[in-house]
Amino acid sequence: MEENSDTIWKDGRFGKSREISYYYDQKGQYDKKVEFREDTVKVLVEQHWDVINDRIEEARQKVLTGKASPIVFYMEKTLADPITVSMMSGISLWRVKWHFKPSVFKRLNEKTLKKYADGFNISVEQLKKIQ
Amino acid sequence: MEKNVIIDYKHRQAGHCESGTTSNLFNFYGIELSEPMAFGIGNGLYFSYIPFLKVMFAPMISFRNLPNTVFRRSMKYLGVDSTVIKKFDDPKESMIALDRNLEKGIPTGMQVGVYDLTFFPPEYRMHYNMHNMVCYGREDGLYHISDTVMEHPQVLSYKDLIRVRYAKGPFAPKGKMYWINNVKKDLDIKTAVSVGIKKTVYEMIKIPFPLLGVKGIRWISKDVKKWPKKFGNEKASFYLGQILRMAEEVGTGGAGFRYIYGAFLKEAGERYKNDELLASSDLMGKVANRWREFAYIGARNCKNRSEPKEDYGMLGDILHEIGGMEEIVYKKLDKIKI
Numbered sequence: 001m002e003e004n005s006d007t008i009w010k011d012g013r014f015g016k017s018r019e020i021s022y023y024y025d026q027k028g029q030y031d032k033k034v035e036f037r038e039d040t041v042k043v044l045v046e047q048h049w050d051v052i053n054d055r056i057e058e059a060r061q062k063v064l065t066g067k068a069s070p071i072v073f074y075m076e077k078t079l080a081d082p083i084t085v086s087m088m089s090g091i092s093l094w095r096v097k098w099h100f101k102p103s104v105f106k107r108l109n110e111k112t113l114k115k116y117a118d119g120f121n122i123s124v125e126q127l128k129k130i131q
Numbered sequence: 132m133e134k135n136v137i138i139d140y141k142h143r144q145a146g147h148c149e150s151g152t153t154s155n156l157f158n159f160y161g162i163e164l165s166e167p168m169a170f171g172i173g174n175g176l177y178f179s180y181i182p183f184l185k186v187m188f189a190p191m192i193s194f195r196n197l198p199n200t201v202f203r204r205s206m207k208y209l210g211v212d213s214t215v216i217k218k219f220d221d222p223k224e225s226m227i228a229l230d231r232n233l234e235k236g237i238p239t240g241m242q243v244g245v246y247d248l249t250f251f252p253p254e255y256r257m258h259y260n261m262h263n264m265v266c267y268g269r270e271d272g273l274y275h276i277s278d279t280v281m282e283h284p285q286v287l288s289y290k291d292l293i294r295v296r297y298a299k300g301p302f303a304p305k306g307k308m309y310w311i312n313n314v315k316k317d318l319d320i321k322t323a324v325s326v327g328i329k330k331t332v333y334e335m336i337k338i339p340f341p342l343l344g345v346k347g348i349r350w351i352s353k354d355v356k357k358w359p360k361k362f363g364n365e366k367a368s369f370y371l372g373q374i375l376r377m378a379e380e381v382g383t384g385g386a387g388f389r390y391i392y393g394a395f396l397k398e399a400g401e402r403y404k405n406d407e408l409l410a411s412s413d414l415m416g417k418v419a420n421r422w423r424e425f426a427y428i429g430a431r432n433c434k435n436r437s438e439p440k441e442d443y444g445m446l447g448d449i450l451h452e453i454g455g456m457e458e459i460v461y462k463k464l465d466k467i468k469i
Contacts, residue, residue, distance in 0.1 A: 017252040018282055020146050022390035024416035030167075030394040034144065034282065040430045041379050045254050047372045047433045048187075055188075079246070080300075081185065084258050088299040119299070 052079065063130055069105035071096070073130050074120045088119035136233045137268035142277040142284045146391055149201040149263045150175050151279030152240050156265065159238055160314040168320075171395030172208055172327040173201030176388055177334060180347040182354065187257060189373035192351065194388050196334075198242055198261035198302060202309055204330070208323035212312040218305035222293045225306035229266060232310060238267040238277075242307040244298020250278070250285040260302045266292075324399045325469045331392075336461045345458045352450035359443050365436055367443065372433040375426045386426070389419035399469070407467045414460045418453060425449050 022032045037045070059076040062068040075085050086093040091112065099105055099112075110124070117127045140159055145151025150170035157164040170176070174196055182190040199215065206213040219225035232239045244260040245251060268275035273286040287295070296306045335344040342350055351374070358367035378386060393415035400408030429446055432439045 017280075019280065020144050022146055022394060022419075024390055024393060024419055028413055028416065030390065030397055030412075030416065032146065040427050043430045043434050044372050044376045044379065047369065047436070048376060049254070051188075051369055079187070079257055081188070084300045087301070087303070 052076075060130065063102075066102055069100055069102045070127060070130050071105065071116060072100050074116075074122070074127065078120055085116075085119065089115045090119075091115060134234065135270045136236075137270060137275060138233070138236055138238050140238045140265070140267035140277060143279070144282055145279040147175060147195065147201075147388060148279050149173075149195075149198070150391070152263045152265055152277075153202050153205055155277065155279070156238065156240060156311055157314070160311055161316075162314055162318060164320075165398065167391050167395035167398055168324075169201065169205055170388070170391045171331070171399065172320075172323045173203075173205035174327060174331050174334065175201050176331050176392045177343075178345070178347050179343050180351045181342060187373065189370050190354075192374050192377050194377060198263075198304075199307065199309070202240065202263075204327070205323070206311070208326045209318050209320065211314050211318070213309065214312060215307070215309040217307055222297050222306060225296060225308070226289070226293060229308065230269065232308075233266070233269055237310050238265050239308050239310045240265050241296060241309075242304040243295040244300065244304060245295075246298060246300075247291065247294045248278075249287065249291055250276075250281065252280075255280075258298075258300045260298050260300055260304050321403060321469060324403075328464055328467070328469075332461045332465045336458060336465075345454050345461070348450060348454035348457065352447045352454060354447075355450060356444050356447040359439065364439055368432050368436045368439065371429050371443075371446070375429050375433070378422060379426050386419040386422035389415060389422055393419055396464075403469055405467070405469060407463070408469070411460050411463045411467070414456070414463070418456045418460060421449070421453050421456065425453065 018034050018036055020032050020034055022030060024030055056073070056076045059068065059073045063070055063073045071085070075082070078088075080088065082093060082096050086096045089096070091099075099108065099116075113124050113127060117124045120127065141155065143151070143155055143158075145154065145166045147166070147170055150173060151166050153173060154164050154166045154169040157169065177194060177196040179193045180190065181192075184191040202213075203215060205211075216228070219228070229239055229241075240263055242260070243262050243264060244258070245255060245262045246258050248262070262280075264276050264278040266274050266276055267284075272289055274289070274292050276285045276287050278285055296304060298304060336346075338344055341347070355371070358370055361367075362370070393412050396408050396412035396415055400406070400412055425446070428441055428449070432441050432443075432446075434440075
């Protein structure tokens, strides 16, 4: 469970792991080397996380202005899509989508909220309001 | 019950999680089988493109086979006595089964979800449930894990291990575990190599469905050209980035595992003195280099997202060319007799 939602992906370990990459050289030899990631590949990783952080921020604004329910925010924060949320919480897909409306979310009972909270690995109080 | 067990298991880093795991397990039982060999015999190589299924908000594209294929097939083709337990209904039961195995001295492979793995590099964090790792010991409530993505062995607590083994989402692992019971000393690797190549060739060019294998590469090459008009530059570059991430990043084999497969062909060719295999290994190496080149060119578009530097039509043409190059390799492999 993470507390600080903004920069969790870029914590101290980001880009610090070395991994094997295979290559094929001019002489026709296959070989492998253990190294840090190249800059080209770093561009891809950064683009990926930039898009995801944008999505999280967008969802946060939507929830704060009352256009979406907190489930949308937590869905983006846990990198899930509606199908994954449905599988995590055990609630059918169309009901998950129905609960994206703030007015519907307000009327949800404790049992359903608990299911969502368990799926997202947070408490019910955290689910009800976002930072 | 809470006895400390640590099995003398050698951890080696590898490019692809499942073939690395398989090859490490073989090494534990005294059979020298390198990672590329396990990858080739177990049909690790694959290509599928499923535009209507979205993974991480982009069309699904995969360079690897379904989970557990590499282990299951390499055991079948080599004729090794092994056990795969597909699922446990009760998480506690699965942990008891794991403990029992450890006490018997059997290192046990498991399918896990990546999202909650605590030691995993944060940039790989996603709902991906087809990862494989081996548990080889228990000490004071901590489980010793050999994960082939990491450079060194890691530890996980009981609670975390249950959480990753019962990760939710598509392809949920449900506590799947597998291990080798015993290995004969004289394995018939030659036949296994031959059968493995036949199966890979079948999967890459002979399946009568347009989105799998070489046909899938051709299909995506057409789609890439349409992306900027259909979705706009931002989204097109995100989709392109996802393909490249799958090819270069996730699974870390590099260039869609074509390098590992080429290394397998080369090793097999040297072992059985087969020039045809060596020639196709050379071709495969060139295909892999072309994939990597494609990744480098495409990454420039990902850097400047709103104004693409490279033309998407040109990228599509490169993909089409790669499809043609791969088809030649598989047709060549189809005729080889080992």
